[in-house]
Amino acid sequence: xxxxxxxxxxxxxxxxxxxxxxxxxxxxxxxxxxxxxxxxxxxxxxxxxxxxxxxxxxxxxxxxxxxxxxxxxxxxxxxxxxxxxxxxxxxxxxxxxxxxxxxxxxxxxxxxxxxxxxxxxxxxxxxxxxxxxxxxxxxxxxxxxxxxxxxxxxxxxxxxxxxxxxxxxxxxxxxxxxxxxxxxxxxxxxxxxxxxxxxxxxxxxxxxxxxxxxxxxxxxxxxxxxxxxxxxxxxxxxxxxxxxxxxxxxxxxxxxxxxxxxxxxxxxxxxxxxxxxx
Amino acid sequence: xxxxxxxxxxxxxxxxxxxxxxxxxxxxxxxxxxxxxxxxxxxxxxxxxxxxxxxxxxxxxxxxxxxxxxxxxxxxxxxxxxxxxxxxxxxxxxxxxxxxxxxxxxxxxxxxxxxxxxxxxxxxxxxxxxxxxxxxxxxxxxxxxxxxxxxxxxxxxxxxxxxxxxxxxxxxxxxxxxxxxxxxxxxxxxxxxxxxxxxxxxxxxxxxxxxxxxxxxxxxxxxxxxxxxxxxxxxxxxxxxxxxxxxxxxxxxxxxxxxxxxxxxxxxxxxxxxxxxx
Numbered sequence: 001x002x003x004x005x006x007x008x009x010x011x012x013x014x015x016x017x018x019x020x021x022x023x024x025x026x027x028x029x030x031x032x033x034x035x036x037x038x039x040x041x042x043x044x045x046x047x048x049x050x051x052x053x054x055x056x057x058x059x060x061x062x063x064x065x066x067x068x069x070x071x072x073x074x075x076x077x078x079x080x081x082x083x084x085x086x087x088x089x090x091x092x093x094x095x096x097x098x099x100x101x102x103x104x105x106x107x108x109x110x111x112x113x114x115x116x117x118x119x120x121x122x123x124x125x126x127x128x129x130x131x132x133x134x135x136x137x138x139x140x141x142x143x144x145x146x147x148x149x150x151x152x153x154x155x156x157x158x159x160x161x162x163x164x165x166x167x168x169x170x171x172x173x174x175x176x177x178x179x180x181x182x183x184x185x186x187x188x189x190x191x192x193x194x195x196x197x198x199x200x201x202x203x204x205x206x207x208x209x210x211x212x213x214x215x216x217x218x219x220x221x222x223x224x225x226x227x228x229x230x231x232x233x234x235x236x237x238x239x240x241x242x243x244x245x246x247x248x249x250x251x252x253x254x255x256x257x258x259x260x261x262x263x264x265x266x267x268x269x270x271x272x273x274x275x276x277x278x
Numbered sequence: 279x280x281x282x283x284x285x286x287x288x289x290x291x292x293x294x295x296x297x298x299x300x301x302x303x304x305x306x307x308x309x310x311x312x313x314x315x316x317x318x319x320x321x322x323x324x325x326x327x328x329x330x331x332x333x334x335x336x337x338x339x340x341x342x343x344x345x346x347x348x349x350x351x352x353x354x355x356x357x358x359x360x361x362x363x364x365x366x367x368x369x370x371x372x373x374x375x376x377x378x379x380x381x382x383x384x385x386x387x388x389x390x391x392x393x394x395x396x397x398x399x400x401x402x403x404x405x406x407x408x409x410x411x412x413x414x415x416x417x418x419x420x421x422x423x424x425x426x427x428x429x430x431x432x433x434x435x436x437x438x439x440x441x442x443x444x445x446x447x448x449x450x451x452x453x454x455x456x457x458x459x460x461x462x463x464x465x466x467x468x469x470x471x472x473x474x475x476x477x478x479x480x481x482x483x484x485x486x487x488x489x490x491x492x493x494x495x496x497x498x499x500x501x502x503x504x505x506x507x508x509x510x511x512x513x514x515x516x517x518x519x520x521x522x523x524x525x526x527x528x529x530x531x532x533x534x535x536x537x538x539x540x541x542x543x544x545x546x547x548x549x550x551x552x553x554x555x556x
Contacts, residue, residue, distance in 0.1 A: 044357075052465075052468055054468075071362060074360065074361060074362045075360045075362065078360075078361045079322075079358060079359075079360060079361075080357060080358075081357075081361060082352065082353045082356075082357060083352060083356045083357070083359060083361055083364050083365075083366050083397070084349060084352045084353065084366040084368070084397075084399065085366075086361050087361075087365060087366075088361050088362040088363075088365075090362070119361070119362075121362065183544060183547070186537055186540055187330075187536065187537075187540075188540070189537075189539075189540025189541070189543055189544055190330055190332075190536055190537075190539035190540045190543055191543070192540070192543035192544055192546075192547055193543065194546050194547055194550045197547070197550065198550075258465065258468055259464055259465075259467075259468075261467075261468035262464055262465075262466070262467025262468045262470070263467070265467055265468055265469070265470035265471065266461060266467055266470055268470075268472050269461070269470055269472055269475070272472045272475065272476075
C-alpha cells in the first residue's frame with residue numbers, strides 16, 4: 001500500500017487531482033501514532049546500518065507551501081534518528097556570495113557524504129518556484145533549470161546517493177487556518193511572517209509552478225512523491241512509510257557491506273600484529 | 279547532585295583522582311534508563327525553546343580516548359532531539375586545506391548560529407592532544423594553543439554561545455575490553471582500527487595531555503566536565519543531567535525572548551494589514 005503518491009516519470013501532474021485531505025482507508029489516528037513509532041524505530045536502525053555500510057548516502061528533499069509542515073515533518077519523522085549522520089539544511093534567500101554562483105552551487109556543497117542522510121528543508125527547487133512566480137531571473141534562465149536539476153540529481157544518483165523528494169500538499173483553506181492559528185498562540189507567534197501572507201496571494205501561480213517542477217523532474221531514480229498533508233499525523237505516517245519502504249530494499253546489501261568492512265579491518269589488524277611479532 | 283565533575287577554573291587536574299567506574303550512590307541501572315528518558319524529553323523541549331528564542335547557541339564538545347563513547351553519547355543522549363537545529367561535527371585528520379590554516383579555522387566555520395546546538399565529536403582540543411603526544415608541530419607552537427583556545431571560547435561565549443565540554447573518562451583496562459569486543463562482533467568489526475591499538479601505546483602521554491588541557495582550559499564560562507565513563511548508562515545519564523541542569527537556567531529568559539519575537543511579528547503583521555486597507 002502506497003501512502004504517498006509517487007509521480008511517474010514523464011507524467012503530467014495536476015494537483016487538483018490529488019486530495020490533500022486524503023487519509024488511507026483503514027488508518028485511524030491512534031493506530032497511526034503507534035505505526036509511526038514503529039516506523040521511526042525501523043528508520044533509526046536503517047540509518048545506523050547505512051552509516052556503518054558506508055556505501056550509499058540519502059538525500060531527502062522537502063518542499064511545500066508555507067505552513068505545509070516541513071519543520072514538523074523533520075521534528076516528528078526524524079526525532080529518533082541518530083543526529084550523527086543526519087544533517088538538516090534549510091535554504092533561505094541566497095546570500096550575496098551564493099547568488100554570485102550558479103543556483104546549484106550552494107546545494108552541492110552540502111549534499112550527504114557516504115553513509116550520511118541529509119534533509120533539505122526547501123532546496124534548489126525554489127529556483128524554479130519562487131523564482132519563477134516572481135520572475136526573479138529571466139524566463140530563459142529558469143526554463144533551463146529543470147534539465148539542470150535532472151542532470152544534477154543524476155550525478156548524485158550515479159554516485160550512490162538515494163534521492164527522495166516529498167511535496168507536502170495542503171489546501172489553500174488549510175493554510176489559512178494554520179496561519180491564523182499562529183497568531184493566536186503566544187508560543188507560536190514568532191513564526192508569524194508578513195511574507196507568508198504576501199506569498200499566499202500567489203497561491204495559484206505556486207501550484208502551477210509545482211505542477212511543472214513535479215512533472216519535469218520526477219524520475220525513476222529520483223522520484224517526487226505527493227504527500228496529502230492537511231492532516232499532520234497522516235503526512236508524518238506517509239513520509240515515514242515511504243522512506244522505510246525504500247530503504248528496506250537496501251538492507252541486505254548494506255549488511256553485506258558492513259560485514260565486508262569488518263573483514264577488511266580485521267585483516268589489517270592481523271597484519272599489524274604479525275609485523276609486531278617479527 | 280552533580281553526576282559529572284566540573285573542573286574548577288585554575289585547578290590542577292590529576293585524572294588518577296577521578297574514578298572512571300564511579301556511579302552515583304543511589305542510582306540503579308533500571309532507574310537510570312527511566313531517568314535518561316525523562317531527561318531526553320526535557321532536553322528536547324529545552325532545545326526547541328532555545329531554537330525559538332533565537333538568542334543563545336550551544337556548543338558541546340566531546341573528547342575522550344578511543345572507545346570512550348563519544349559516538350554512543352551522541353546516539354543515546356541526543357536521539358530525541360529535533361535534528362533541525364542540531365548538527366554534529368566530527369573532526370578527523372585535517373585535510374590539506376585545513377592544515378594550511380590556523381588550527382581553529384576549521385572549527386570556527388562550523389560553530390552553531392543563534393538558536394542552534396552543535397556537537398563537536400573531537401575538536402580543536404586534538405591540537406593539544408594528539409598533536410602534543412606525537413609532536414606534530416613544534417612545542418613552541420602547541421604551548422601557545424591553550425591560551426588561543428581560551429580566547430576563542432571567550433569570543434564564542436561573548437557572542438551568547440553556551441560552551442560545555444565533556445571529557446569521557448575510561449580506564450585503560452576498559453578500553454582494552456572494548457577494543458577486543460569489536461573484534462568479536464561481525465556487526466561491529468568495521469569499527470576496528472589499527473590506529474586505535476597504536477595510539478593505546480601512548481596511553482600515559484594522552485592522560486597527561488588531557489590533564490594539562492583540562493587544567494588550562496576549564497573556565498567558569500566554558501567549563502570542562504570529567505564524566506565517569508566506564509559504565510555507558512552512567513555516562514549517558516551524567517551528560518544528559520549536566521546539560522539539562524545548565525539549560526534549565528536559561529528557560530525563563532528564552533520563554534521571554536520567544537514571546538518578544540512573537541509580539542514583534544504580530545506588530546509587523548498589523549502594520550501590513552493597516553497599509554493594505556488604506
